[in-house]
Amino acid sequence: MTAHVDTFARDRLPPVEQQPEYLFDLPGLQFPAQLNCAAELLDKRVAAGDGERLCIQAPGGLRWTYADLLEKANRIANVLVREMGLIPGNRVLLRAPNNPMMAACWFAVVKAGGIAVATMPLLRAKELGQIIHKAQVTHALCDHALADELATAAAQFPVLREVRHFNDPQGLEAAMARQPAQFDNVPTAADDTCLIAFTSGTTGVPKGTMHFHRDVIAACACWPKHVLKPRADDIFIGSPPLAFTFGLGGLLLFPMAVGASTVLLEKAAPPLLLEAVAQFQATVLFTAPTSYRALAVEFGQRKLSAPLGGSLRKGVSAGEALPAATRALWKQHTGMELIDGIGATEMLHIFISHDESEARPGATGKVVPGYRACVLDDDGRPLPPGQIGRLAVKGPTGCRYLADERQTRYVQGGWNLTGDAYRMDADGWFHYCSRTDDMIISSGYNIGAPEVEEALLLHPAVAECAVVGVPDDERGQIVKAFVVLRPGHPPGEVLVRTLQDFVKQSIAPYKYPRAIEFIPALPRTETGKLQRFKLKASQ
Secondary structure, three states: OOOOOOOHHHHOOOOHHHOOOEOOOOHHHOOOOEOOHHHHHHHHHHHHHHOOOEEEEEOOOEEEEHHHHHHHHHHHHHHHHHHOOOOOOOEEEEEOOOOHHHHHHHHHHHHOOOEEEEEOOOOOHHHHHHHHHHHOOOEEEEEHHHHHHHHHHHHHOOOOOEEEEEOOOOOHHHHHHHOOOOOOOOOOEOOOEEEEEEOOOOOOOOOEEEEEHHHHHHHHHOHHHHHHOOOOOOEEEEOOOOOOHHHHHHHHHHHHHOOOEEEOOOOOOHHHHHHHHHHHOOOEEEEOHHHHHHHHHHHHHHOOHHHHHOOOOEEEEOOOOOOHHHHHHHHHHHOOOOEEEEEOHHHOOEEEEOOOOOOOOOOOEEEOOOOEEEEEOOOOOEOOOOOOEEEEEEEOOOOOEOOOOOHHHHEEOOEEEEEEEEEEOOOOOEEEEEEOOOOEEEOOEEEOHHHHHHHHHOOOOEEEEEEEEEEEOOOEEEEEEEEEEOOOOOOOHHHHHHHHHHHHHHOOHHHOOOEEEEOOOOOEOOOOOEOHHHHHHOO
16 A cells, blocks of 8 residues: 555454355455455456457446556546555545436546445435444545535535536546556555445445455455356346445446446336336346336336347346235246345345345345355354244455444344344255334234235236334234225225235235225435335334
């Protein structure tokens, strides 16, 4: 490392005794002391002769090769260091929808030894301010279209002293033109922090998770290699923001790790995503279960089996539990089996999954090579197959919260406790039951909200739904469902009774929703995760 280094992140790592046990058993997980993940994924690809391979596409005809991305990342890195005064360890906020310049900025920050703090495009000034303050962000690279909220936040937090805007001819691009296309990557340590990913807010209070250079390469060496099995001629596409680690991996890191290409979409609502799959002849799709459900219906209505069937070969679902009904609907309309998986911002990416040849309805999958997982009771003891408990996982990545007392709740006994209730069957398959704090206990019965949701989703009137437990004097809690209806199905007491009877017919009658409220839309994070805490707070 250079002589002048900002040690903010290293100084705020959790103590070693509060960190999980790390596993580096696989051959691809042996890391040298010095490692820069941007150099591994980008510079080495170009040096190996792949500079002219297609790397990034976007609507409007934009096509960047690996050499193009390297040149732009190098120029931005020079701007950061020479004009913005960046030193290794400084935090750089990145703010943009999914577009090529966002990707170039990410690589530039990491090449320069900075720490990328990518933010969701829909965040407002208050939320951006929380991130700036928590991570003591000193620099920012922001899409010109999203400048206003960042300006409001920056005015309140003077620690953010250097801001440049891109997709603005007078902004970052003009500065890039002044800088050389070569940059000497900072020789970072494998255990230097290269990104701080903030949780997407399913609990209402975001946390900053710190990931090392080695974590990025480890994520590329585990799930994609052993489960996704991408090819160099694959074209990746999807909806998750690059600020969400599901999107960073699926739409940038994983395709580049094999020399493939990616399509970055600023807008990826299901109809637009479906059109883009056909337009770019994408082969690997990343999106959330809610999107797959909408895509399947759209797919059926448009009868687009020919253009889609001619290219798309894999669909990956993560971000929340995949209902069996959604899996079946997708397969019905596309003939494809979805690849399901569970990951966590704290773990960087997916650690339990299956490939399309082994999918089991209702099961998330088996442990990804490189990781270990088990189900623990409340005292931290492993439970036998068939019993529901707390999912615990360990591997080459793990939770390191930025100066956060919640570290000791997430990491216990060397395990990362994801906050999910799971059961493992006799074959080693893991089955999602609920969030551990979403388990509904009613008259002594344990009821998992996803099971009730899955039953409701099978009814043709239900577009989306979410189930929570609400206090009840007689039963402790009752099951309440919030339902978004499909067009043509009027809400009312008749439909309430119809849905209740429908659920009773498909799962144990005691699990049926004793209360149903019809609402226009479910509260979700920008990554598509359901915000159950908002529904609970409304009661």
